[in-house]
Amino acid sequence: MQPPFFNALSDSKRILIAGMGGGFDVFCGLPLYFALREEGREVTLANLSFISFxxxxxxxxxPALVEVTPDFHVQHxxxxxxxxLARWLATQGEAGRVFAFKKQGVKPVLTAYRALQKQLRLDTIILVDGGTDALMRGDEADLGTPHEDAVSLAAVNELSGIKRYIVSLGFGIDAFHGVAHWNVLEATAELARAGAYLGSFSLTxxxxPVQLYQDACEAVFEQMPRHISIVNASILSALHGHYGDHHLTERTRGSELWIxxxxxxxxxxxxxAVAERLQYREALLNTLSMSDVDRxxxxHRAEIVxxxxxTLPI
Known part of the structure; x- marks a missing residue:
């Protein structure tokens, strides 16, 4: 048997895998990217970017969409x-490109997604969350870091004529940002009742595809030694059987991790279905900037209790 997620993708041919929270979220989609590429699908990578273009x-x-390729001029x-990532992909014989959405409000990001949907003739978009805070609906005790996730979620939800999914990788990581994973499992249960939970599966x-994901992470970490991804470092630690307060990067020293x-x-x-749970989704639709999103x-938080x-009773 396989998770319903793969049945849902059975007739998907042109797929976009996009990091929804920015930073290194797109890397969390690499195992899926390589697995779907092995099946002969046309798969493209994108990310909500923290870069100021x-x-x-x-x-x-x-206006809010750039194709990033190895010919960009970047200081080491x-x-x-x-x-x-685009440069590493080129060394592997893959298309050396990653589309980058500028970190703006929902309206410009939606326009960018529509442009990419048309250009690539996409039939499916998979948003990837490094962590699990994209499932927060808005009234939890702590939302983690919701801004970028909410923009991506609200924008892609407005697209028509396309299948749309969310996958998350990194259960437990968002405790670092205050998320109670009771709420993550609560959200999953609610989505299961609605028929919108499409299963889970482990990477080994x-x-x-997992080995290629690790190679990509390690290659990019070497190029950006001061900016090693805490999320992906934690996932790699878990992949190799570490548990508890294990630190792969000095960036997390002084904090307690739960690998x-x-x-x-x-x-x-x-x-x-995930977008429907987001209590302030409609209020986001006319935002132009991240300042608007923050407001x-x-x-919303000021209006609710x-x-x-x-916490999990285990």
């Missing part, structure tokens, strides 16, 4: 995960 940035496709060590080190086997497990969901989230924080 200027008006003279090459390869603009829309500069924070630019999309560039270093013997899988070739655990569930970190290397994909959790899969139908995107419109919406702060306004957050639910009591609960």
């Amino acid at each position: 200027g008006p003279l940035t090459p390869h603009p496709l829309a 060590g500069e924070y630019f995960p999309e560039y270093y 080190p013997d899988m070739q 655990n086997p569930l970190m290397s497990q994909y959790w899969c969901y139908d995107l419109p 919406v989230i702060r306004g 957050p639910r009591e924080r609960r």
Whole structure:
């Protein structure tokens, strides 16, 4: 048997895998990228980017969309995960490109997604969350880092004529940002009742797509040694059987981590159902900037009484 997620993808031919929270989220989609490529699918990578693109940035496709390729001029060590990933992909015989969405509000990001949907003739979009805070609906005791995830979720939910899914990788990581994983499992249960939870499956080190994911992470970490991804470092630690307060990067020294086997497990969901749970989604639709997004989230939090924080009884 296989998770319903793969049955849902059975007739998908042109797929976009996009990091929804920015930073290194797109790397969390690499095992899925390589697995689907092995099946002969046409798969493209994208990411909500933390880079400030200027008006003279090459390869603009829309006001908030840039095609990042190895011919960009980047100083060694500069924070630019999309560039270093594109360069690594080219060394593997893959298309050396990663599309980058500028970190803006929902309206410009939606316009960019529509442009990419048309250009690539996409039939499926899979948003990838490094962690699990994309499942927070808005009234939890702590939302983690919701801004970028909410923008991507609200934008892709507005697309028509395309299948849309969310996968998360890194269960437990968002405890670092205050998320109660009681709420993650609560959300999964609610989505299961709605028929929108599409199963989960584990990654293991013997899988070739996982090995390529690790190679990509290690290559990019070497190029950006001051910016090693805490999320992906934690997932790699879990993949290799580490548990508890294990630190792969000095960036986490001084904090207590909970590396655990569930970190290397994909959790899969139908995107419109996740978007329907987001209590401030409609208020996000007219946002133009991240400042607008911040005002919406702060306004929502000011109007509600957050639910009591609960912890897993295990």
